[in-house]
Amino acid sequence: MKRYLYYPGCSLRGTGKAYEESLLAVFKALDIELEELEDWNCCGATAYMSIDEVNAFALAGRNLALAEKKKLDLMAPCSACYLVLNKAQHYIKEYPKVAQTLEHGFKAAGLTYTGAVKVRHPLDILINDIGIEQIKARIKKPLAGLKVAPYYGCQIVRPYATFDQMYYPVSMDKLLRAVGAEVVDYPLKTRCCGGSQKGTLPEVGLSLIHILLKEAGRRNAQVVATICPLCQFNLDAFQEEAGKKYGEVSMPVVYFTQLLGLAFGFSAKELGLERNIVPAKRVLAKFEPAVA
């Protein structure tokens, strides 16, 4: 049985609760054991890094140091966590000065870090460690006929393209195809969701959100699948507002793990599909297991 350390980050315990629910369900179905990293702390996200780089690396680095003791790969499902942990790892390895500075911090906390931790994304684990064949073997209800726009967001492949292509990632496409869905060509798959612009420059944020949703519709997608809690939140929660401003759109936005979960036979409730603001039931109901 494969085992990984699990770093939920704040999102999967908050706005991205549905991501955690569906992820844990899917991983369990595939016999993948997850052990939550004990005493994990905030990754710092990209905001802290732009204010105080060294302290941001120390914050992220503490998680890495905690993980190293366990000698397991560290899985970070949130794109921001994944990027920040990888960036801290990269700087510790490539810039001796950063490593030396952090060493003092680690020492004060009674920790050491040699740089051995591998930060992994669930997509990477599913494709490269588990494999398409294993995933196919678990299918109970193939998502036949479901047209999905695969939306990756920016952070998962940029600037570190660790397991997929930088401009045109395909790992989620492969997983979705494996469970029977039809993946539409979606050239906007790594375009900006607006990040936190909805809060600071709402005009900019809303127009970016609208572009993504409208194009998915134009390409006949019935649902957008994403891997990032912030992308999901932006496209889902502000869809109505964006629609009012730029033209109506109606596009459920789900986590890829929710779609895998449906194919594995889990119920909408088990996968957190009821948490969606734009209801997904309209397009996904036919894949849900019959209620006994």
Place this chain on the structure above:
Amino acid sequence: MDARNGDVRIGVFVCDCGSNIAATVDVKAVAEYAAALPGVVVSREYKYMCSDPGQELIRQDIVEHKLNRVVVASCSPLLHEETFRGAVAKGGLNPFCFQMVNIREHDSWVHTDRARATEKAIALLRAAIGRVAFHKPLERKRVPIHPDVLIVGGGIAGIHAALTLANAGKHVYLVEREPTIGGHMAKFDKTFPTLDCAACILTPKMTAVKKHPNITLWTLADVTGVEGYVGNFQVTVTRRPRYIIEDLCVGCLECIEACVYKQAKVPDEFNLGLGKRKPIYISFPQAVPQIPVIDPETCIDFKSGRCKKTCIEACADRHAIDLKQQPQVETVPVGAIILATGYQPFDARKVPNYGYGVYPNVYTSMEVERLINASGPTGGEVVLRDGRKPESIGIIHCVGSRDEKTNKWCSRVCCMYSLKLAHLLKEHTGAEIHNFYIDMRTPGKGYEEFYNKLLEEGVHMIRGRVAEVTDWATTPEEEGKLVMCAEDTLISFVRRVPVDMVVLSVGLVPQDDAQDVRRLFNISCSSEGWFLERHPKLAPVNTFTDGIFIAGACQAPKDIPDAVAQAGAAAAEAMVLIDKGYVEMEPNTAYILEEECSGCKTCITLCPYSAISFLSDKKVAQINEVLCKGCGTCVAACPSGSIMQNLFEDEEIFKEIEGVLVNV
């Protein structure tokens, strides 16, 4: 006379190399230190030891101070060992009573701390003085050179080198792995900046190769073995079956007509899959040799054995078709080898944001060459895959070049061929042409003028690397088009340019098997995979392996004029070698002390050059000096210590080690 039995008188010469050495090493202190060492009679420093006065200094000192050993501390022996050996010989000494110390590449160029660099120079010099005392006079052996030359690769570089050598009366074996010679140039439509037709200037040379009595042309052939050394290589060439007997075929091509496939159905390699061919085919109308080839992967007879064999019927009593033909192995002796193995175009799929392989109307530059060509798949008509004629075309420069994510190098030819394609596409279609470039690089005779001509023709030049090609339309004008997104860096504005056709100007990359080829021929590659020249400026066609030369784009991206110039240079270098008639072998070979050899034969199996044989009458091993490369394997392995090696005798090595370590 050496340190074992007499008076040793050593002269030491330390070179400043202008400021190359003197700036980092205290050369005066080094020379003064050496003066006090045992056996040293004279020790000097001088500005340029390699200059005429520097060499004269050595000669005079040998005579004046009755020197019998010389040490020069300067640059790499690769550069000037021969120079100083010559100076020593002029003074009347045996050139091997000499040792060179490298205090430039190994010291001044790689260190910054003057005190410690000086200390290192002293240690290296002390080691050399220690070892030179034991040097013995040695003689070089002369070995005759085989006058034939092997050329690998039948592109324009290989063709030009072959013709040059053959016209000078040398016999050449030209080996090409494709069914025809001509290489990439045969696929081009026109050539920049003169716009003369590539085939018109190339095919006469191809025919000349075939006709030349001094050239043996082997197509569909691979070099599978190389043994020997400069002047005396043994090369094994494996000729794959063409299934047509070359000597019997007259090139009437009636067999192709007669093939049971009435229509050509197989994607045609020469046209990069844009056209179709039959299982029996000829690459292009002017192919050399003008002989068809049968592709066993698609020929019905190879697949099922149940073909009517109409090709054989058509060949009638010539009997040139032989479906049972087997690979043929030829072994030939040659004195020199020229590698002209070329390049391959960058695989545009590696830049997925340009949509090659996703959007049908994204083409590579090579595909467009074929589309424009009158003998290409569309007869020279530029039409898209859906049959439309493009009204707007975008050309992206530097695809797979000048890019941190793919290849860092500039491929040198893409700016110019992009301009050429822009001109030809405009001529063929009348479309609006947009060239997206990073920087225009047009250094060459008539190149900048050609660029100006294109500007006058109204081709749009947009300075900016394209970020993506997408079918995502944001305005009605973009619907159904490919949109090219780029920052126009001259106006600091992001532009979206909708076009019907995108051309990717792909860069040049080393051949996939460049590493295998370099291992086979025992030469070096740069880290990118280009074959490494002996010196980037002064020995551009030589390699570090004597007798092996490089020409054309296997060394680095280059255009046709440069490839041809280099091919001529490689041919001249090969001729220099051959016309000299002999090579002098380095005397650093191993030899056996017969009275101590126990005849255990350990060394015989270990020798990588098969230079050791066993004398059954004397029951001792014997080393062939000509074959020995001086690797030292047998010396180290001999259980009774009865193998010695010239210039690497025990005393010499121990004194050298002692010299380096004595103050540590």
